[in-house]
Amino acid sequence: MSKIKFSVDGRECFGKPGQTILEAARDNGVYIPSLCRYEGLKPTGSCRICTVRVGGRYMAACTQPLSEGITVENTAPDLEDMRRAMIEMLFVGGNHMCPTCEKSGNCELQALAYRYQMLVPRFPYQFPLRTIDPTGPKLLVDHNRCIKCHRCVAMVKTKDGKSVFGPLYRSKRKKIGADLTLAAGLTDDQAKKAMDHCPVGAILKKEIGFAVPIGRRTYDKAPIGSDVETPRT
Amino acid sequence: MSTKAPLDSLLARHGKDPSGLIEILRDVQAALGSIPPEAVAKIAARLGLSRVDVEGVATFYHFFTARPAGTYAVYLNKNVVAEMKGRAEVARAFEKAAGCRFGETTADGLIGLHETSCIGMNDQEPSALINGVVFTRLTPARVRELVAGMKAGKETGKLVKKTGDGANQSRLVRAMVDNNIRKPGPVILAPFKSGAAVRKAVTWTPEDVVAEIKRSNLLGRGGAGFPTGLKWEFCGREACPPRYVVANADEGEPGTFKDRVILTELPHLLFEGMTIAGYAIGAREGILYLRAEYAYLKPRLEKVLADLRAQKLLGKAIAGKKGFAFDITIKLGAGAYVCGEESALLESAEGKRGAPRPRPPFPVQNGYLGLPTTVNNVETLCAAARILERGAGWFKTLGTPKSAGTKLLSVSGDCRKPGVYEVEFGLTINRLLEMAGGRDAQAVQVGGPSGTCVARGQFERRIGFEDLPTGGSIIVIGPQRDLFDVVRNFMDFFIEESCGWCTACRVGNTLLRQKFEKITSGKGTRQDLKEIEAWGKTIKAMSRCGLGQTSPNPILTTLLNFREKYEARVDATRDYVSTFDLEAAVRDAAAVTGQTLAEARHE
Incomplete structure (x- = not known):
């Protein structure tokens, strides 16, 4: 198979045709932070955290196809600061109270905030008024925590391919809604998957909580990106 | 009131293809005055969609309402x-x-x-x-x-x-709208005999038509300026027909109205441009995506299409050319600025939420229903027809070397003669203000909110891709105006019209607006000026589509060109100004407890 040569922050890399920048970088041990992306689902480019700079232009590494000879900037300080700004925007744009969240330690937004050493966001908290909706007999959706990544929209489908979740409204009023009739038909397994696919604690399975204690969860053990990244020396 | 009977008969008039969802919702809104939950459920069942899909579209567009919008x-x-x-x-x-x-x-x-x-x-x-x-x-x-x-x-x-005036009086329009054509020009607002361009085009090969458009240096008139000939070439090269021609008649940039005048007075020129595009790229179908605000023109546009079919300028064997078939349908929007972005427009034309797609793939590869599609601005298609009729050489004698031809400008605001001006590229702002009667302007907004706010000292700058590109919106801002009111209005517009897809635009614009308010209300410091600029640049860099990539422009371009106005609002001697309003903070508590504000503050 033909190889595509490219570089990330000066490091020579090789990728395969049909790969995105993010996928090719990962195969070369380069971690490009991302949040809305989920392996196996079509990338939506909604969180913008995987933004890289190629030839002075900004693009989402999760949707941008790799091309021959490109020079990718991934860790330039100004770029990293803008990514951090996206993480901070997600924090101030919702209501994220990590200490009381079922997803703490498994939450990718929290894990990225740790990676970017976010202490206090530069932006003022918006404290939007959001609801917590019972969504069928198995799920609970806490809109305070939703970051509109669209993972649930793409993943949670009925047998005949209908969407259980979907985007509603536009602008800052945008929210992820659910078809309650279809949500009522979700199996236990589907409900668990829906919760596991949610990068934050917005989709929660009812009647179970804190089964794994905080301190023993995914990102309590190893920081986000460490599965990809060649250890930095 | 039971809505059952009218709803059923109304739905029965439509097919079961989800791409017709917006037409269905438009009909329901018109008939019932809202889109009630029972309508959402019935439509979803009929189209085989989930309710949340239907609700998602119904809540995206401005002219759809969940509650009754009023008789x-x-x-x-x-x-x-x-x-x-x-x-x-x-x-x-x-x-x-x-x-x-x-x-x-x-x-x-x-x-x-x-x-x-x-x-x-x-x-x-x-x-x-x-x-x-x-x-x-x-x-x-x-x-x-x-x-x-x-x-x-x-x-x-x-x-x-x-x-x-003009076709606004037509029996099929009957609108109190005036055309306000202030300056006709050689390309668009000129006499045109229906059929003159397409009859010539069909004597050429499609490749030669594309070559002629490429030679003319015609650049997209929506503002972005992509070479039209190249777009047609890319689209025609894509292997899998059917291909589509889409005319973008969703001019939503505040201040633009030039396509309204084309759609009123020169629809046959537009349709001829679409037909030529169809011939050039090998498409059999064209779609006019018409913004909901111009729905009043639709009956007449349909009539013009019918006339063109009767004249064999649409349909089969167009202009006598065997094997060349092309026809045009009209699809209406439902109120969303973002649908002027070509990939959002295609989503909307497919009956979905108008959220832009990731690009690449571009519409020429993956357009309407996933098929190769050229999306062109109304004015671009009109210019293309005229280029075919008169020749690329003629076209290039107009304008400047880098911006060939003419541009329709929609001039409004503080000027005596608002309206549409067809001018050659290279015109200075000064000359335009002279023509429009707005010479005392303090600023001119070129290209609408997403464009540039030009200061008085820069009025020798020129309209054109090499200096001031514009989709055509020119807003004259008189000396009596508070420029910050203009900026505020523009920012509110972008906040409302964001599709909400990506973080930078959905969250960032509101934060930018708040920072702007902090500064202009006299509570800012020099640090805030630095931050507002940095935040604006971050939103531009991190946004997914042209909306977010330009939404900070009202602030950034005034910060650049009217820096002194911002400086005057900040206290340079202070590093910190409290924004905490004690009075506001205790107002509710005071009201609930029946105390005066002074008592509530424990004074």
């Missing part, structure tokens, strides 16, 4: 030029006469008052759409008359007293 649904433009022309008094008159506030519907459900983004009538503001009918140059007295007519149960169309 007479009034949509008053909230554009900045409307503000300049007395919108506030008109709005108050509506509220007083109707007896409800904006955002509400009267208790009897008769009149609903709503605000809306630019409706393309900047040359005749304040204006409003009432049940889709355009009312221009509103005054408080006229508003009282209109509301009296509504209370008397008059048909909306009958409330129009006098029609405008």
Whole structure:
């Protein structure tokens, strides 16, 4: 198979045709932070955290196809600061109270905030008024925590391919809604998957909580990106 | 009221293809005055969609409402030029006469008052759409008359007293809109004999047609300036027909209305341009995506299409060319600025939410229904037809070396002669202001809110891709205006029109607006000036589509060109100004406990 040569922050890399920048970088041990992306689902480019700079232009590494000879900037300080700004925007744009969240330690937004050493966001908290909706007999959706990544929209489908979740409204009023009739038909397994696919604690399975204690969860053990990244020396 | 019977018969008139969802929702909204939950459920069942899919589309577009919009649904433009022309008094008159506030519907459900983004009538503001009918140059007295007519149960169309000029008088339009053509030009606003361009085009090979457009250096007239010939070439090269031609008639940039004039006076030229594009790329179908605000033109546009079919300029064997078949259908939007972005437009044309797609793949590869599609601006397609008729050489004699041809400018605001001007590229702002009667302007907004705010000292700058590119919106800002009011209006527009897909645009614009308010209310420091600039640049860099990539421009370009106005609002001697308002913080508590504010503050 033909190889595509490219570089990330000066490091020579090789990728395969049909790969995105993010996928090719990962195969070369380069971690490009991302949040809305989920392996196996079509990338939506909604969180913008995987933004890289190629030839002075900004693009989402999760949707941008790799091309021959490109020079990718991934860790330039100004770029990293803008990514951090996206993480901070997600924090101030919702209501994220990590200490009381079922997803703490498994939450990718929290894990990225740790990676970017976010202490206090530069932006003022918006404290939007959001609801917590019972969504069928198995799920609970806490809109305070939703970051509109669209993972649930793409993943949670009925047998005949209908969407259980979907985007509603536009602008800052945008929210992820659910078809309650279809949500009522979700199996236990589907409900668990829906919760596991949610990068934050917005989709929660009812009647179970804190089964794994905080301190023993995914990102309590190893920081986000460490599965990809060649250890930095 | 039971809505069952009319809903069923209404749905029966439509097919079961989800790409027709917006047409169905438009019909339901028109018939029932809202899109109630039972309609959502029935539509979802009929189209094989989930309810949340239908609700997602119904809540995306401005002209769809979950609650009754009123038997007479009034949509008053909230554009900045409307503000300049007395919108506030008109709005108050509506509220007083109707007896409800904006955002509400009267208790009897008769009149609903709503605000809306630019409706393309900047040359005749304040204006409003009432049940889709355009009312221009509103005054408080006229508003009282209109509301009296509504209370008397008059048909909306009958409330129009006098029609405008030209085809606005046509039986199929009957709109009180004026064309306001102030300066005709050689390319678009010129005499054109229907068929002249397409008859010539079909004597050439499609490749030669593309080559001629490439030779003309025609650049996209929507503002982005992509070479039209190249777009057609890319699209024609894509292997899998069918291919599509889409005319983007969703001019939503506040201040632009030039396509309104083309659609009113020169629809045959536009359709001919689409037909030539179809011939060039090998498409059999074209779609005119018409913004909802211009739905009043649709009956006449349909008639023009029928006439063209009768003249063998559409349909099979066009202009006698065997094997060349092409036809055009019209699809209406439902109120969303972002649908002017070509990939969002395609989503909308497919009956979905108007959220832009990731690019690449570009529409020439993956367009309407995933098929190769060329999306061109209305004015671009008209220019293409004229280039075929008169030749690329002729076209290039007009304009500048890098910006060939002419541009239609929609001029509005503080000038004596607002309207449409066809000018050669390279024209200075000074010369334009002279023509339009706005020489005392303090600033000119070129390219609408997403463009550049040009200061008085820079009026020798030129319209063109090498200096000031524009889709055509020119807003003249007179010396009496507070420039910050303009910026505020533009920012509110972007906040409202964001599709909400990506973080930077959905969250960032509101944060930027708050920072702007902090500075302009006198509570900013020099640090805030640095931060607002940095935040604006971050939003531009991190946004997914052209909306977010330009939404900080009202702030960034005024910060660049009117720095002194911002500097004057910050206290350079202080590093910190508290924004905490104690009075506001204790107001609710004081009201609940029956204390005075002083008592609540423990004074």
